[in-house]
Structures are given as structure tokens and as C-alpha cells.
Amino acid sequence: MYEHDVIVVGAGGAGLRAAIAAQEEGADVAIVSKLHPVRSHTGAAEGGINAALREGDSWEDHAYDTMKGSDYLGDAPAIETLAKTSPEEVIQLEHWGMAFSREEDGRVSQRPFGGLSFPRTTYAGAETGHQLLHTMYEQLVKRGIEVYDEWHVLDLAVSDEEAPKDRTCHGVVGYDVQSGNIEGFRARDGVILATGGLGQVYDHTTNAVSNTGDGVAMAYRAGAPIEDMEFIQFHPTTLPSTGVLISEGVRGEGGILYNEAGERFMFEYGYASNDGELASRDVVSRAELNEVNAGRGIEDEYVHLDMRHLGEERIIDRLENILHLAADFEGVDALEEPMPVKPGQHYAMGGIETDENGETCISGLYAAGECACASVHGSNRLGGNALPELIVFGARAGYHAAGRDLGEAEVTTGKRGDWEPGEVETPVEPGAVEPDVEADASDAVADGGSGLDSEEFVERATERATEHVESLLANDEGRNHAEIRAEVQQSMTEQVNVFREEDALKQALRDIREAREAYQDVGVADQSRTFNTDLLQTIETRNIIDLAEAITLGALVREEFRGAHWRQEYQERDDENWLKHTLLSWNDGSPELWFKPVILEGEEKRYEPKIRSY
């Protein structure tokens, strides 16, 4: 068993920042990550990082824009913390040497981004995430922080009191990818989950293959509620064969969208008569799919994004990387041909419920970054707001876990005070199917015996995970995970995509249920202990199933149209009934649904919901 004060799971922007903060606070900290840190998906972020740095801008304006962008489903204390803290965090990065783009006077450059009232998106070319990830990893090396890389965390070691808010997290169980060894990691002071996005729930996503939502699924099964899972952001311009992102910059520079008949549909069909191609991400995504659904798509799948008219000179000057992306990943020369594009899953607004200090309702369990829902993005994230979230809340989680007093949080976690029960009619029983003896090992997190000490909890969890792995390997002729995964991904893309309607959502639940049943017999053909990706993907597939279900349940229960969540039957935002967060708790193997109100009270003012106009 390994032992540290603080254990951070994941080494993207959020995990690295958390580890640095915890160490600064004097903790002995280690990172456990299934990928080497520089391989984390934070490296893919292109556009930039928002922070109010300049005269004429203010944290209050940043907070206001964020609340408005969230369609009034963000919590004011968290949003204000984000807006207030991101300037110092961004300048901190700058002091660590991050290669930001520069103004004439040597200060960092900022540019305008959708939904922002001031050009406050700080950037490093079109590779902001890459620069940020590497700069932070450099600091990690400098500080000698220990990293267990290519260690896949299988489970959390959490005590088993009846109410999740009475439970404690004592550590994690890791699987050494190179050797196949399973070891416990005891955390004396806290575990911080920073495992990133869950794009692999969909078959078409801008996210990495490793973004399987492991942390969210683990925390969920350990009893931590997950929040606002229905809100998934789709990006309108991704390459059809891979999901690689074509930045908004193309439309910003004047790129035009055409349907199969060569019509400029954003104007001609009146989807956004004022803004055309520059309308917000959700609007453009819906327009594109409308075209395809109406039979005006190309190969029944995508539309064209054309930038040829901008001229070679301008393209090379401002959009050179787009030429590379189109050529390398789609085999298209964008100087000669239009690029094929379609909407793709891009970001999960929801995640593990945390407060402004990154803490969940389970004591000693924290979450930060895309896997968490500190509730700053509400139902729609503004571009450039995810990266500051990583460093602001990553740092806070790190400090807090290591013992710094950050003051009482205003956002509450777990069932407290003003929660209200929810119900939704489902065509099938959601949740785990009757567990057979073998699969059972992975389901139960809590396993009896209060009075166990912390080490014993970690040992138990390790034994359980070991048994689980053994049972998967024993079934070498079972169902292949790839098949089950593909079925879930396709169903989600067909039924729980940009457009949502009741029957389709219910169909998705049936499909997911079928996947669960098929998963009962999942097995691993590769019998090697060395670098067994077959085994790891089998384990990830279970997470995908649980999260697909959570997204679908949330989408079914939320009977309104808010932010990225469009419902055919409910075409209005309903502030009367729905200014509240959707929460799911894993209760004896089935999801329990409940709600808590949104906090619109800021430090000095209340954010009044205003009509969203396009």
C-alpha cells in the first residue's frame, strides 16, 4: 500500500494545479494518472482562458456574463469565485513562464469570444491548452511532486455509513498498466478527483479516447451525488470522421456553412437571421442537424464549412492550423474544397457535485475540473471558461484538502436543507441489473464494518477490485466491451443528442438497460498482465453505461428548454419550475433523483434571470 497526505487522480490542468497547491500548503502529495501528464486532454484546448485582467474590465462583468451564459443555472458563489480568482491564477501561469501570445507592449494578448462583454480571453496562439498543460507539468517537475503515471484508478475506498454525507474517503485503488499489479493508495487527508470529461459516452466527440468519465462514475457509485448531467455541450464544427475540432475562429473570420444544395442555410432558412454562422454553438448545431434531418445534408451526415473565399493569404495568416487539421484528419485541402463538419459532443457541464472549495459531501473526497460540477457553467458553458475553472477550483481543492482554511462554502452539497425529491417515469428499471456474484464485487462500495480503520478500508477496496479484475479476466470468452460500448455510444448519439424528445429518451434508456444486461457477461480476451488495454477498456465501458444513463435520466426529467438542453415537447425556458439543479445519487444500485435550488444571490446582488435572445 502506498501512502500520502493528498492523492490527486488525474494529471490534466485541474489535477496538476491541485497537486501544486496541496504541496504549497505543506502536504505530501502524489498524482495517480492513467496517462502520463503531458498526454492529458487539457492539451487539446485551443481558444483561450478567460480572466478580467485589463482596465475597463472587471470580475463583476466576467461573473455577470458567465451567469447569463449559463442561462441562470449557475450558482452565484461559485461563479463569483471563478471570476474573482482567475486573474491571479492566469498571472501565476504567466509567472511560471507560460508562452502566451503578446501585445506590442509585452503584456499578454486577449481576444473577444462568444458571450463575453469584454475581450478577456487570454490565449497562446491556437494552442492555449497545450501551453498551459506543459507549463504546469514543468512546475511539477521543478517541485519534485511524485507521479504514478500509467496507473489506472479503479475505485475509491469510501466508508459505508448509511448517509453519503457521513462517509469518508480514505484512498483509491490503482492498477499499474505496465505490470498489471493492483495496489491501494491511502490518502491521509484527502482524494481529489480530476479525471476530466466523459465525451466517450457519445460516438462522435471532440474528446480524447481516454475521456470515459471514470472519476464521475466512481464518485457516483461511492455515493457522491452527480449534478446537472443532462447538460452536454455540442460543438457545431467538428470533422465527421474523427470529431477533431475546427475552431470557431473559422466562422469568426467569415467562414460560411452550406447544405447539400449549396444554400447558405443559416440565413436562407432563417435559423439566426441576425448572426448567421456566428450564432451561438447550440443554435448552429441545431441548424446543421435540421438540414441533415430534412434531407439537405451531404451523405446524410454533414454540412460544408467553406473558407476558400477568404483567400490563401488570409487563411495562412490566421487559420493555418485549420489547413493542417483538415488535411491530416480528413484528407481535405481546405484551400481547394470546403470542409465537412457536423456537431459533436464537446463538454460536460455537469459532474460530481462540489462546493466552491471543491469538496463533495463525502468527507475527504474532492473533485475539480471537467469531472466536477462546481456549478459555474449551468446549462451552457461559455468558450474560454473551462480552463480558468481548472486552475481556480483545482487550486482551491488542493489547498483545502491540505488543510488551508478557505472559509465556509456557500454552495451546499449532499441532501441538505432545501432539497426536494424528484421522480421520472422510465420504461425500464434504471440502474444495475441483478448483480451476479462476480460483478457484485464492483458494485458495492460500502462494505460493512464500521470500526474499520482507514488502512483496512483501503485494503478491503483493494481486495474487492482485485476480485473484480480476476473475474473479468476469467471470462475470456465473454462479450467484447467494444461492441457494448459502440451500442451505447450510437444510441446516445441517435436519441440524446442535440435534439431530445420523450420517446427517443425512453428508447435510449431501454438500450442502456440492454447494454447493462449484455455487460453482465462481458469478458476480456487478452489474458496478459502486461499493458492490457482490453481489460481497461472493459472497465471504462461500465463507466460509460452508468453515465449515459445519468445523462438520459436528467434529460428526461427536465421538462423545459434551457441552454444546451432542447426538448421537443417543451420549447420554453421555465424559470417558475426549473431554476433548480438535477441531482442523481446511486442508491443501492439504482439512481435516485432529486433537486436543489439554484443560488442566484451573489456577494452584493441577485442575478435576475433575463430572456435569452439570439
Added chain:
Amino acid sequence: MSTQVSDQTDDESSASEAETAPAAQQRRMEKKRQRAAEAAEKRQADEAEAALADEETYHLKVFRYDPEIEGKKEPRFDDFHVPYHKGMTVLDALMYARDTYDSSLTFRHSCRQAICGSDAMFVNGSQRLCCKTQLSDLEEPVRVEPLPHAEVVKDLVVDLEHFYDQMEAVEPYFQTNDLPEGELEEQRQSRENREKVKMSTRCIWCGACMSSCNIAAGDNEYLGPAAINKAYRFTMDEREGEDMKQQRLEILEQEHGVWRCQTQFSCTTVCPKDIPLTEHIQELKREAVKSNLKFW
């Protein structure tokens, strides 16, 4: 196909309530065997079909090795015939082969967009990122092998420990003497200076350059192009002071540093991020001479 499968599972769950556990177990095992046989058949049919429809498939020859598994301890090449679609990359083909034909086929990959650096391999005789390489640019059969000059862990996965150690040997972090006053003040950097270091900051640690370098292959202690480029990134940054620069040059001009480079340009040729590595190494040699350091 998919309806068939789901029918089966439906039967299973409704029947199992009445049955005893062992009987259910047995029945499941039987189904499983049946399914395995069907899957094997389908796989063969798929491969055969794919191989027949010649112009629509790509033929891959993929290196296989697993130190643990009987029958895979001897390195060999497996053939896969993968149905082709426009835009398909080598990584897409590998994933297809793994998901459809052999789930034990092992390789690193994650972002699919040339930014995580994890799928550098030896494809048709040169180091490339598989996700960034269009099949249509390659001659058939497409040979996929692990990066040369590194220990193979399994199939296409190599041990990168040594590469990481070299990267970390150059003190790869920013060190400045004069932080500006005030928490929110920036350390100004001229545009020209950012331009100068820009290309060097693009490295994604894929290891392709190191793998292509003859010198590195013969001298295990040679820092190698990626690490030297990392040092370039800081040495040339005007915000690091003169004394830091000296310190870095000392690391660089040690016996296994910049002077080992024989300007063969192989690193520059393979770098998927177009970093002018050889040029950067040459420039550092000049800096070292300028600063009057001893050389070997």
C-alpha cells in the same frame, strides 16, 4: 445482428428468476460458447469479405509481441484487412482492427488530434504519429511497428522512461530572477522573443525524434533532440536571466550534450510538429561557443 443479441439477453433475464443459479450459469456458458463461435465465424467472413473487395480495404502488417503469452513471445507480424473510408488514418485502422478482429492488439493513443503525443510509431519505415497519417498517403501493405531504439513492452507500446528521464535532465522549467512587483503584474516579453521560442514550445513529447536519431541509438546518455529543444525553449527566453542561461548552457555542453549532434536532420524530418530541431541544436552550439565554455 444487434437485435439477435438483445433477444438473447432478454430471454436470459426473464428465465433466470425461476432457475437455480448453477443451471442459469450453465445455460449462460453455453450461450457464450455459441456466441464465441458465431463471432469467430463473423470475423473470418468479415476479413475474407474485406480482402476480396480489394480497392476498398487497406492491408496492414502489424508487429505483435507479448512477453507473457505463449505463442506471442516470439515477435511476429499479423495481417489485417481493414475497410477503407475517405479520411481514414493509420490510427483509425488500428482501432478498427482491434475492435473488430483482435481485442488484444495493444497501442497507446488518446487525443486523435496530434496533441497528446502518445501514438508515435514506425510506419512504413519512418517515425510518425498514427493519428496524423492518412492511409491514402501510404503504400500497401502498411507496416506498423513500435518506435525503434526503445524497449518494446507489448505489441506497439514501447518503454518511454528513458525518454522522460532525458527530458527532465535539462531542468525543464522556467526560472527567472526578477518577478515583477505586484501579484497581477506580468513579466513582459517582446513579441519577437515569443516568436523566437514559439516553435520550440510546440513539442508534444512523442519521442519520434529521439527514435530516429542515430547518435541517440549509439549513445544512451545523449540528451537527444527533444530534451535539447526543451532547453532551447528556456535558454532563448529573454525573461530568464544571464546567469540562468549560463547554467543551462553548462548542462547542454556537457559530454553527452549538443556537441554529439552530427546534423543528420533525421529528427527534424520526422517531427510531427515541424520543430526545426537541428537548427535549434546548432544555435545552442553557437551560444555555447559565444559564452566561452569548454568543449569536448
